[in-house]
Amino acid sequence: MSELPFDPTALNIFKHVELEINTACDLACFACDRFSDVTTDLNMTVGQVALFFAESKELNWEWERIRLLGGEPTLHPDFQVIAEMAIDYRNEHPACFLQVLSNGNGKHARWKDFCAQHNISLHVEGKSPGVQPAWFNNTRITPVDRDPSVGELPPCGIFDIRGCGIGLTRYGYFLDGAGASAARVAGHDIGKQSLREVTWQAMQDQAKVLCRICGHWNPTSGPVVTELVSKTGQVTGPFWTKKLAEYKVKKPAMTVYGSSKTS
Helix, strand or coil: CCCCCCCCCCCCCCCEEEEECCCCCCCCCCCCCCCCCCCCCCCCCHHHHHHHHHHHHHCCCCCCEEEEECCCHHHCCCHHHHHHHHHHHHHHCCCCEEEEEECCCCCHHHHHHHHHHCCCEEEECCCECCECCCCCECCCCCHHHHCCCCCCCCCCHHHCCCCCCEEEECCEEECCHHHHHHHHHHCCCCCECCHHHCCHHHHHHHHHHHHHHCCCCCCCCCCCCCCEHHHHCCCCCHHHHHHHHHHHHCCCCCCCCCCCCCC
16 A cells, blocks of 8 residues: 655644653753753643643544653653553554653663563663763754854754654643753743644744754755764853853743643
């Protein structure tokens, strides 16, 4: 059977989602793309995660991959409850791949057996306290630092439907988790507040705002422009120097996902 034509106006075209259930982390890696080295925000609530799964069920949204991450997700006080919600979803959609992304520290060891028993992939991005990961890009240097007149940029490879996909955080749905964190710290209150709003065009519109300030951004063709921290040193560009200083004085107001439905 031939594959159906791609319809960018349709719902349910995104198949991968990352649930950023917290931002707290027991490490402080410079240039963390969730800004866990410099900020800590409130956790996603059990009610918010339940709302996500209720929306998925209502829309018959068949996720191929659901990732739980942070921060360090095993530090979330309701980690098991949230994981069990994901397991319940997979019981109805057996093809869904469940994964927890951990730094190997936190409470990773505590949940290792639980994840194995429930066929959850516990993926470790090996990190050590006080050691900068060699593979970290310097996400604190953005396209707008390189060229202040850069304007809008197209989504790069990270936005591919089969890539990271959608990021859901305390502040709604974003085109990916790194973009969500950039929005949170920079004060771009553009998260979609329902899964029904997660359309191709909506994510393209978010990209026009966020790609220009995302340190992961690379052109879809041509030379790579991001650089490793090991090459740049722990240097923050003008954009994030200014925004982080403002954030420390006053956190931007952001709409909380499900605020009219959950507590």
